[in-house]
Amino acid sequence: MENYTEQDKFLLAVDCIIFGFDKQDLKILLIKRDFEPEKGNWSLMGGFLKKNESLDEAANRVLHHLTGLENVYLEQLQTYSALDRDPVERTVSVSYFALINLTEKTKINEDFSAKWFSINEAPPLIFDHNQMVSDAISWLRHSVATKPIGFELLPEKFTMKQLQSVYEVILGEELDKRNFINKINALDILIKIEEKDRSSSRKGSFLYTFDEVKYKAKVADGFTFKFMGVK
Amino acid sequence: MENYTEQDKFLLAVDCIIFGFDKQDLKILLIKRDFEPEKGNWSLMGGFLKKNESLDEAANRVLHHLTGLENVYLEQLQTYSALDRDPVERTVSVSYFALINLTEKTKINEDFSAKWFSINEAPPLIFDHNQMVSDAISWLRHSVATKPIGFELLPEKFTMKQLQSVYEVILGEELDKRNFINKINALDILIKIEEKDRSSSRKGSFLYTFDEVKYKAKVADGFTFKFMGVK
DNA sequence: TATTTAAGTGTATAAATTACATTTATTAAA
DNA sequence: TTTAATAAATGTAATTTATACACTTAAATA
Numbered sequence: 234m235e236n237y238t239e240q241d242k243f244l245l246a247v248d249c250i251i252f253g254f255d256k257q258d259l260k261i262l263l264i265k266r267d268f269e270p271e272k273g274n275w276s277l278m279g280g281f282l283k284k285n286e287s288l289d290e291a292a293n294r295v296l297h298h299l300t301g302l303e304n305v306y307l308e309q310l311q312t313y314s315a316l317d318r319d320p321v322e323r324t325v326s327v328s329y330f331a332l333i334n335l336t337e338k339t340k341i342n343e344d345f346s347a348k349w350f351s352i353n354e355a356p357p358l359i360f361d362h363n364q365m366v367s368d369a370i371s372w373l374r375h376s377v378a379t380k381p382i383g384f385e386l387l388p389e390k391f392t393m394k395q396l397q398s399v400y401e402v403i404l405g406e407e408l409d410k411r412n413f414i415n416k417i418n419a420l421d422i423l424i425k426i427e428e429k430d431r432s433s434s435r436k437g438s439f440l441y442t443f444d445e446v447k448y449k450a451k452v453a454d455g456f457t458f459k460f461m462g463v464k
Numbered sequence: 465m466e467n468y469t470e471q472d473k474f475l476l477a478v479d480c481i482i483f484g485f486d487k488q489d490l491k492i493l494l495i496k497r498d499f500e501p502e503k504g505n506w507s508l509m510g511g512f513l514k515k516n517e518s519l520d521e522a523a524n525r526v527l528h529h530l531t532g533l534e535n536v537y538l539e540q541l542q543t544y545s546a547l548d549r550d551p552v553e554r555t556v557s558v559s560y561f562a563l564i565n566l567t568e569k570t571k572i573n574e575d576f577s578a579k580w581f582s583i584n585e586a587p588p589l590i591f592d593h594n595q596m597v598s599d600a601i602s603w604l605r606h607s608v609a610t611k612p613i614g615f616e617l618l619p620e621k622f623t624m625k626q627l628q629s630v631y632e633v634i635l636g637e638e639l640d641k642r643n644f645i646n647k648i649n650a651l652d653i654l655i656k657i658e659e660k661d662r663s664s665s666r667k668g669s670f671l672y673t674f675d676e677v678k679y680k681a682k683v684a685d686g687f688t689f690k691f692m693g694v695k
Numbered sequence: 696t697a698t699t700t701a702a703g704t705g706t707a708t709a710a711a712t713t714a715c716a717t718t719t720a721t722t723a724a725a
Numbered sequence: 726t727t728t729a730a731t732a733a734a735t736g737t738a739a740t741t742t743a744t745a746c747a748c749t750t751a752a753a754t755a
Contacts, residue, residue: 242473288545314519434701665732
């Protein structure tokens, strides 16, 4: 069995668009680049693919290295291959998007001078990272309407209000509280816990969790998650 | 400016999932592999990325080489990187899906022993190509509901019946003719031509074309294509 | 026990989707 | 020239889904 000896080889990288949700805000985790070119400028967290790992593994490694987190929601998006996208050397990069629950006091590796930015206040980024982020935001908007990923941005137990805020900030519009709750309840994929969050009001609000088992059973049964057109 | 000299490099390939529509049938174009390993088995059309091209250019090149066609609808899907996906040598492959109008007597380069297969009658494929195809079919199903790509599988002028057939075969369900036409007309992105196709009936049926200019204007104006839930 | 705060709840209207059957244009055969 | 055959073209009522909208409840604190 011969090798493909005649063919060109390429540097392959992953770049992570890391989204977090904090109170009312959709945020993105960026790092400050500490080498030339573009030293001191903001960038996505990335890393080169290594010989003995898959792209998913590389993305998980990079993410873990920066945040210490494992089992984060991580999805491959697009592969960027413009000839001049990295001025140092031709590099093809695969973007991944990650959803993180920020409330659990995520610790960030200080080696990277990383910082969370509100989506609307993020600085310009190096290379084609601006494009990657804007593609990822489009995808997030689309995804949240067709997959139950809103929960990934919240702690395991969350209030309806928090979930509504996630949807509002991603969709970029205010939603009606009653309609939102009716719609979510109609999906029938949450478990209401007999436990209240009292941090926001005297009455306290009930907590919910995503019922992944039920969700999967429903999907196997032909159900498709759809969350659209809720004002 | 230093190079990334320490990093591993990889073979990068593109593999094309080429869909065509013929009368009532969604088809896929496969080639017969003529070298080891897996010689004689069916495969997607693919090729290695070259030093001086982007992935999109590589996919277009591969597609053009096989079909002679240019300006085909082509979209990047996913990048596959499992360590053992190609037994010859580690290769990372980016899948592309293409939509082709088959009725215009597409000529296929005979060097590749290529053949059109009905989606339901396609043979097992080499490597992870089965996975690529099934991912592409899911994506096609999803895409046809959210983007005006049904037209890409038809000649420039088409009848409502043909368009309905495209939707039916992709969605895998029968649609009601009146509801289908009402829905499509409500989208208001087709031009009715004063010209009939007489191949299928004595009365003949009017031909339509996709009004791309109008569509783009509507999108710029906030319109989003949605074709869902039509029985 | 009164006040304050956010949580929790229901319904009527509007819009979208679905189910469904007859008429029309044309050609070929009688 | 009339008739028969074929697929194209067309509209509406019933149902489902989405939207707009405001008051009551639970609990803590003053």
